[in-house]
Every structure is written in C-alpha cells, then in structure tokens.
Amino acid sequence: MSTIQNKKLIGFAAYSGTGKTTLIKEIVGILKKSNYRVSVIKHAHHNFDVDEPGKDSYEIRKSGAENMLISSSNRWALMHENHSNDELSLNDLLNILDKIESDITLVEGFKAENFPKIELYREEIGKNRGLLSNKDNNIIAVATDTNIEVKRNLTKLDINNPSDIATFIINYLNMNK
DSSP states (O other), X not given: OOTGGGSSEEEEEOOTTSOXXXXXXXXXXXXXXXXXXXXXXXOOSSOOOSSOTXXXXXXXXXXXXXXXXXXXXXXXXXXXXXXXXXXXXXXXXXXXXXXXXXXXXXXXXXXXXXXXEEEEEOHHHHTTTOOGGGTOTTEEEEEESSOOOOSSOOEEEEXXXXXXXXXXXXXXXXXXX
C-alpha cells in the first residue's frame, strides 16, 4: 500500500474558477471548530512567493540561502528554493508534513495523483467540459450546484453546504470524535 493511502488525506479536484480555495477555507474553519488539526497542501502551477520584498527573510532568501526558516511564537515558515526545478510529488510533500502533528490533510490540486478526492462541479464552469469523475476513479464524491448524472455510484454533495462536505470528510476518514 502506498504511503499516500495510509494518510488521513482527501483532495479537491475541479476546473479553475470553481471555488476550490474558497470552499477549502470554509471547511478548514469548520474542522478547526470541531477540534481537528488540519494541514493543507496546495499545488501552484506558477512561480509564487509568500514573503514580501524588503522583509529580512525575503532578502536573505534572495541573497542565495537555499532554505530560509523564519519562526516566532505564533508561526513558522520554511521557504526552500527548488534550484533543481524538480517538482515534488504529493508523497514527497506528505513526507515533509509527517513531522507536523495533523489530524486531516486537505489537498488542492495534484489531480493526476492517486488519492481520494472530492470533485467540485459548478455548471457554469464545467458544462462544456464534463465531469472529472468520468475519467478519475480516485474521485469518491461530487459536490455540485446542480442536479447532474454521474456515471459511477458516487456520493453527491451540495457544493454550497461546506458543513455537509466537512461531515462527509470526517465520516469518510473515520475521524468521528
């Protein structure tokens, strides 16, 4: 069994513009209120920065530090310059997170990786593209804003009801407290 399958992990797969990040933020808040420790891994298809020019950590990293870890009593962050340009797999990132206590890991992106996912489908975004679940057997549920037909026997969720989606995640991962 792969390392990914042993994790309390669930992803969100959708076309761009469907509202993955907005929904994940809401679900994280709901899970946090239920005393779950949640980690999120988000895939980016572009160059990004979480630090600001002019800040010490940014300037040190830009001066050539391969790793810049900044820490305070409130949070810490590690920025690593990936000079080899070899993108890490989801499994690689999960191995990094293994050192951090977390009950549930939510994943945005990594559509091509094999792990359980909830498809988010909004009719105005995907009506000419079809359902991802027709091609991805890792999708375990479809959260949608319309009454759609799915080819497999998948759980249908209301994309506009993050509480129900959070409950589905807890039940799917057998996380009931």
